[in-house]
Amino acid sequence: MTGLVFGVHGLESGVLLSLFLHFAMLSLLGVGGAITAAPDMQRYLVGESGWLSDAQFTSSVAIAQAAPGPNVLFVAVLGWNVAGLSGVVATMAGCLLPSTALALAVSRYGERRRDSRAMRAFRAGMSPLTLGLLLATGWVLTEPVRGSTGAMLLVPLTALLLLKTRLSPIWLVAGGALAGALGWA
Numbered sequence: 709m710t711g712l713v714f715g716v717h718g719l720e721s722g723v724l725l726s727l728f729l730h731f732a733m734l735s736l737l738g739v740g741g742a743i744t745a746a747p748d749m750q751r752y753l754v755g756e757s758g759w760l761s762d763a764q765f766t767s768s769v770a771i772a773q774a775a776p777g778p779n780v781l782f783v784a785v786l787g788w789n790v791a792g793l794s795g796v797v798a799t800m801a802g803c804l805l806p807s808t809a810l811a812l813a814v815s816r817y818g819e820r821r822r823d824s825r826a827m828r829a830f831r832a833g834m835s836p837l838t839l840g841l842l843l844a845t846g847w848v849l850t851e852p853v854r855g856s857t858g859a860m861l862l863v864p865l866t867a868l869l870l871l872k873t874r875l876s877p878i879w880l881v882a883g884g885a886l887a888g889a890l891g892w893a
Contacts, residue, residue, distance in 0.1 A: 723791060724798040726757070731783065731802030736810065742780045742803055749786060759790045780804070859893035 730752055738745035746769060753760045760768070768789050772782030780803060787799030821827050846863065853859035866880045887893040 723759075724794055727787065727790060727795060727798040728802040731799045732806045735803050735806040738807075742783050746782070749783075753786060753790065760786070764789055853893065856893055858887065862887060862893050 731749075734742075734745040734748060750762075750765050754762055754765050765786070768785040769782045772785045773779070775781060780800075783799045783803045784796045787795035787797070789795070791798065818827055818830075850860065850863055862884055866884065869875055869880060870877065884893065
């Protein structure tokens with residue numbers, strides 16, 4: 709029994725290393741979150757390694773996406789289905805450690821050089837990009853209620869309250885929900 713990770717799954721310890729390394733590589737390539745790397749996870753776990761069937765892969769992603777919590781939880785379900793608890797640790801560590809370490813290193817680098825010309829230019833360029841993405845997301849999210857004057861008035865009112873007060877956004881969400889429930893929006 710030596711070399712087995714989980715007796716139930718009968719996997720060798722090399723499987724865990726393979727899982728960790730593959731998910732670590734995807735961690736650094738998955739711009740937009742772990743879900744953007746799902747096609748390669750499917751290729752690797754189903755097509756190349758044969759550890760999961762297409763149905764198991766799809767079910768794992770669907771179950772995790774339906775559950776409350778972070779989007780990345782589907783990675784844990786995939787790891788569980790391949791190698792039990794050890795698989796969860798391997799896939800989640802692979803998925804989270806490299807990108808977290810990179811973000812920390814870049815943050816520290818940027819903080820030490822925050823007054824440099826390059827960092828000021830980077831921040832100046834990222835600000836309108838971030839604002840544009842937030843506005844685009846807001847516009848997409850208002851699509852279902854664009855015909856409602858009340859709902860469309862709530863959008864700038866909410867933005868104004870967020871900018872001018874220290875009111876928690878959760879109260880604004882609750883207010884919008886109440887307005888919708890009462891038929892005002």
